[in-house]
Amino acid sequence: MRDLPEFDLSRFLPYRMTVAAERLSAGMARRYRAEFGISVAEWRVLVHLADGGEVSIRDLEARVNLEKSKASRAAARLAADGYVTKVPNAQDRRLVSLSLSDKGRALMADLIPRALAFQERLDRLLAAERAALDAALDAILTEDL
Amino acid sequence: MRDLPEFDLSRFLPYRMTVAAERLSAGMARRYRAEFGISVAEWRVLVHLADGGEVSIRDLEARVNLEKSKASRAAARLAADGYVTKVPNAQDRRLVSLSLSDKGRALMADLIPRALAFQERLDRLLAAERAALDAALDAILTEDL
DNA sequence: TCCTGATTATTGCATATGCAACGATACAGG
DNA sequence: CCTGTATCGTTGCATATGCAATAATCAGGA
Numbered sequence: 001m002r003d004l005p006e007f008d009l010s011r012f013l014p015y016r017m018t019v020a021a022e023r024l025s026a027g028m029a030r031r032y033r034a035e036f037g038i039s040v041a042e043w044r045v046l047v048h049l050a051d052g053g054e055v056s057i058r059d060l061e062a063r064v065n066l067e068k069s070k071a072s073r074a075a076a077r078l079a080a081d082g083y084v085t086k087v088p089n090a091q092d093r094r095l096v097s098l099s100l101s102d103k104g105r106a107l108m109a110d111l112i113p114r115a116l117a118f119q120e121r122l123d124r125l126l127a128a129e130r131a132a133l134d135a136a137l138d139a140i141l142t143e144d145l
Numbered sequence: 146m147r148d149l150p151e152f153d154l155s156r157f158l159p160y161r162m163t164v165a166a167e168r169l170s171a172g173m174a175r176r177y178r179a180e181f182g183i184s185v186a187e188w189r190v191l192v193h194l195a196d197g198g199e200v201s202i203r204d205l206e207a208r209v210n211l212e213k214s215k216a217s218r219a220a221a222r223l224a225a226d227g228y229v230t231k232v233p234n235a236q237d238r239r240l241v242s243l244s245l246s247d248k249g250r251a252l253m254a255d256l257i258p259r260a261l262a263f264q265e266r267l268d269r270l271l272a273a274e275r276a277a278l279d280a281a282l283d284a285i286l287t288e289d290l
Numbered sequence: 291t292c293c294t295g296a297t298t299a300t301t302g303c304a305t306a307t308g309c310a311a312c313g314a315t316a317c318a319g320g
Numbered sequence: 321c322c323t324g325t326a327t328c329g330t331t332g333c334a335t336a337t338g339c340a341a342t343a344a345t346c347a348g349g350a
Contacts, residue, residue: 004195004253004254005254005257005258007192007195007257009189009192009209012260013264013267014169014170014263015189015209016282017162017165017169017170017282018170018185019210019286020162020282020286021159021162021163021165021166023285023286024163025159025162025163026290027290039306040163041306044154056328056329057328057330058329065164067307067308067309068329069307069309069329069330070306070307070308071329072329073306073307073331075329092316092327093315093316094314094315094316094327094328094329095315095327095328095329096329105149108149109149109150112149112150112152115152116150116152118159119157119158122158125284125285125288126281126285128277129278129280129281129284130281131277132273132274132276132277132281133274133277135273136271136274136275136277136278137161137162139270139274140165140168140169140270140271141164141168143270145168145169145172145266184336186336201298202299202300203297212337212338212339213299213300214299214300214301214337214338217299217301218300218336218337220299237345238344238346239297239298239299239344239345239346240298240299240345241298291350292350293348293349293350294348294350296345296346296347296348297344297345297346297347298343298344298345299342299343299344300341300342300344301341301343302340302341302342303338303339304339305336306336306338307334307336308334308335308336309332309334309335310331310332310333311330311332311333312329312331312332313329313330314328314329315326315328315329316325316328317325317327318324318325319323319325320321320322320324
């Protein structure tokens, strides 16, 4: 029986990156979920809405990498929970117009500082490698693989 | 209405890393799935089995970051497809003993070179940042966040 | 030997996910 | 004005996922 080529999964970038991303998201996701019942998809929607302006599902799909049914469901949950108002867009009634409610604004006033604190913690941990890490991620995100 | 703190999701590491990981896995996953019907979880199981030896579900959980029910189901599918043999461990019958069948070995003889080629492509793309990227990933994977 | 507590893999179940199909709306060309 | 085409959001559906509960097995001590 012929031997297989050597292959070390623990050095394989797609694997390493996936596990690292899970680690990074896990902590925040767990806390957000436990304290506020907010999922990662909902978090992305909220962040984009906090930027202001009228936002549609397709905007979310394009800007925060949420497949449209995922974005639609996240928005529906947030609207049901009162964090988000969802009305048809006046100019084009195919579109929905999402925006933060006062309750959603208050939620983000809690959440954003926590995210910034976590970001700073990562900055300290990765200080030396930060520039190269950003460059590598930019390359991966830009390049068409 | 008080203004919210500035927050740029596209610079937030958990988000960036998640999207980058999805990009990296997507290409390979799509091809493996289309050509061989192999999922990411099954791929991880196969790689670990290709290392040789008798492997249990708990080994997979510990070594390739697969939650145990995910590992169990992946192993069951691979066994059903004839890529893997699954028998109770003789010394401890609580454990299963997984190993590659000849068919599974042939599959990996196809898959591993493709993975190595992809790895090399990434190495070329990220040549300049590679060392720092590895260091950053090691830090994230090691540190308890 | 016979309990008791641990460990392991599987399965039930509720929820999440992604894709395709659909209905509603907009728009351009005739 | 009409008609065909494109875009947008939602939903149906099949599958995937994660957690908790379970059954089987083991190890150690009374």
